[in-house]
Amino acid sequence: MNISKDLVAASAGPLVLAILAEGDSYGYAIIKRVGELSRGQLRWTDGMLYPVLHRLERLGYVEARWATAETGRRRRYYRITKAGQAHLEAQRQQWQVVDSTLRGLWRERTQAPALG
Amino acid sequence: MVTHNDPLEAQITQWRTWLQRRPAIRTADVEELEGHLRDQVAALVDAGLAADEAFLVAVKRLGNLDAVSREFAREHSERLWKQLVVSPGADHEARKTTRMETLVVIGLAAAAGMAVKLPELFGYPHIGSGEGLFDSKAPYFPNLSLFVFPFLAGYFAWKRRLNRTGCVRLALAFTTAALVVNAFPFTPAGHTWTLAALHLPIALWLAVGVAYTGGRWRDGRRRMDFVRFSGELFIYYVLMALGGGVLTGFTVGMFAAIGADVKWFATQWLLPCGAMGAVIVGAWLVEAKQSVIENMAPVLTRLFTPLFAAVLIAFLATMVWTGSGINVDREVLIGFDLLLALVLGLLLYAVSARDPHAPPDAFDGLQLLLVVSALVVDGVALAAIAGRISEFGFSPNRVAALGENLILLVNLAWSAWLYARFLSGRGTFSALERWQTDYLPVYAVWAGFVVVAFPPLFGYV
Numbered sequence: 001m002n003i004s005k006d007l008v009a010a011s012a013g014p015l016v017l018a019i020l021a022e023g024d025s026y027g028y029a030i031i032k033r034v035g036e037l038s039r040g041q042l043r044w045t046d047g048m049l050y051p052v053l054h055r056l057e058r059l060g061y062v063e064a065r066w067a068t069a070e071t072g073r074r075r076r077y078y079r080i081t082k083a084g085q086a087h088l089e090a091q092r093q094q095w096q097v098v099d100s101t102l103r104g105l106w107r108e109r110t111q112a113p114a115l116g
Numbered sequence: 117m118v119t120h121n122d123p124l125e126a127q128i129t130q131w132r133t134w135l136q137r138r139p140a141i142r143t144a145d146v147e148e149l150e151g152h153l154r155d156q157v158a159a160l161v162d163a164g165l166a167a168d169e170a171f172l173v174a175v176k177r178l179g180n181l182d183a184v185s186r187e188f189a190r191e192h193s194e195r196l197w198k199q200l201v202v203s204p205g206a207d208h209e210a211r212k213t214t215r216m217e218t219l220v221v222i223g224l225a226a227a228a229g230m231a232v233k234l235p236e237l238f239g240y241p242h243i244g245s246g247e248g249l250f251d252s253k254a255p256y257f258p259n260l261s262l263f264v265f266p267f268l269a270g271y272f273a274w275k276r277r278l279n280r281t282g283c284v285r286l287a288l289a290f291t292t293a294a295l296v297v298n299a300f301p302f303t304p305a306g307h308t309w310t311l312a313a314l315h316l317p318i319a320l321w322l323a324v325g326v327a328y329t330g331g332r333w334r335d336g337r338r339r340m341d342f343v344r345f346s347g348e349l350f351i352y353y354v355l356m357a358l359g360g361g362v363l364t365g366f367t368v369g370m371f372a373a374i375g376a377d378v379k380w381f382a383t384q385w386l387l388p389c390g391a392m393g394a395v396i397v398g399a400w401l402v403e404a405k406q407s408v409i410e411n412m413a414p415v416l417t418r419l420f421t422p423l424f425a426a427v428l429i430a431f432l433a434t435m436v437w438t439g440s441g442i443n444v445d446r447e448v449l450i451g452f453d454l455l456l457a458l459v460l461g462l463l464l465y466a467v468s469a470r471d472p473h474a475p476p477d478a479f480d481g482l483q484l485l486l487v488v489s490a491l492v493v494d495g496v497a498l499a500a501i502a503g504r505i506s507e508f509g510f511s512p513n514r515v516a517a518l519g520e521n522l523i524l525l526v527n528l529a530w531s532a533w534l535y536a537r538f539l540s541g542r543g544t545f546s547a548l549e550r551w552q553t554d555y556l557p558v559y560a561v562w563a564g565f566v567v568v569a570f571p572p573l574f575g576y577v
Contacts (some may be wrong), residue, residue: 008178008535010151011381025468027148027152028151028155028156032159039168045180045184046152046178047149047178047179047181047187048183048184048187050145050152050177050184050188051184051187051188051190051191053553054188054192055191056143058191069151071154071155073151073154074147075148075151076144076147076148076151
């Protein structure tokens with residue numbers, strides 16, 4: 001499924017934060033995790049993830065550090081901060097409001113023909 | 117790490133070079149993206165793809181580099197503004213050199229600032245008293261360039277590791293200059309005194325140039341570098357002067373608010389010492405920024421060349437239309453000298469920034485138009501002056517002004533000829549560039565002649 005650009009942009013921040021809330025990670029692994037969780041339905045342009053990570057870092061929601069990975073190369077690991085967790089919680093509530101509203105609407109629509 | 121036998125490594129290197137060219141993407145970002153690319157390639161190879169296929173797929177998944185770099189630019193907009201950073205990166209040796217250079221610059225700037233106070237040790241009034249800088253009884257005006265240029269030359273002699281012969285020659289030039297302007301029996305505030313004071317900086321700027329080029333003054337490209345440096349230094353100096361003015365204003369104003377008068381500090385110390393030290397600091401900044409920020413002088417040239425061309429042509433058209441001649445009075449000749457010098461400056465900085473191999477474009481035509489119209493205007497003025505030269509007689513001022521006019525006229529006339537040849541495809545642009553750099557010593561030699569020979573020739577009037 002092709003998810004619209006606006007929706008991808010809006011969901012990128014909370015998605016990345018939610019994945020980092022599971023544990024520290026790095027760019028490639030985050031992309032892989034998004035692919036797994038959405039069963040391949042949510043595909044990002046990989047390069048676009050990094051400006052998002054840098055924005056979260058600037059806002060203080062994540063911290064980054066360079067560390068040597070098992071491959072011997074340097075890798076930039078990201079960790080969610082206290083502020084990031086608080087922001088994620090706020091985002092979760094907002095998304096739930098949107099989600100439940102849409103669910104409610106769509107349930108009515110699918111039930112309407114059955115009633116009539 | 118890079119093995120060029122491995123086609124994958126070669127491809128990754130090429131991709132990395134391509135990425136590094138984007139100003140919004142820093143080296144650290146490139147490393148991060150490269151790590152991603154390698155992880156992706158490894159995963160795809162594990163899944164059974166050949167290395168080159170895996171590379172293509174991985175690059176495709178990273179996305180259009182233009183779009184990615186735009187995202188980076190949106191997040192890091194400050195990166196598109198090139199910052200002037202004087203201290204270099206992590207390298208220990210480089211850091212030591214920079215610290216050393218900072219100390220040398222501060223030392224030389226302080227020395228230049230103190231040099232301007234030197235005459236007070238010999239009982240002269242300070243520079244802020246009497247008629248200030250132009251006071252004919254104090255030695256400030258004729259020695260102005262000697263307060264700072266030796267230190268500036270010293271900075272470049274140090275930085276470029278000028279050899280002993282070069283240093284001795286520079287010292288000789290500055291000593292001779294100091295002797296001439298201070299030991300000649302000038303008439304107080306006489307014409308030759310003023311002329312010497314005005315021309316000495318031009319002559320000594322050549323000595324600074326020799327130091328700047330590290331003694332390789334004969335190399336035309338280095339001379340052109342010195343021209344670029346001079347333009348940038350001028351712009352930096354003007355900017356620093358503006359800042360210095362604000363600082364002085366605040367200093368005096370704030371202390372006045374608490375009833376303390378610190379004007380003496382501003383006029384005796386802050387302004388004169390700052391004005392001298394700023395030359396050294398400016399030179400240092402220009403050296404540091406060389407490759408970081410676009411040169412300003414050529415940008416201003418591009419802006420003002422069409423405007424000056426338009427003014428000159430309108431002037432000529434008005435003169436022809438109304439049939440009125442030029443009023444020949446004392447200032448006219450000097451006025452036209454300044455005009456020619458300005459046009460020459462516009463030409464010089466346009467030449468300094470132009471790619472000599474690029475084909476002629478509209479701006480070159482405009483430049484030629486500017487030079488030709490300046491020549492015509494100057495020709496008209498000279499004809500008017502020549503008609504009355506016998507009436508004027510030969511005073512030192514007039515000979516100096518005529519000499520300068522001639523020197524600039526020769527340069528511009530030959531430049532116009534070379535430009536016309538270039539535009540018609542019969543000559544190269546480098547010929548024009550070479551002509552300009554070859555001509556540079558002429559200005560200094562003439563200025564030196566005015567300083568050294570005019571006073572005795574005209575009886576020190």
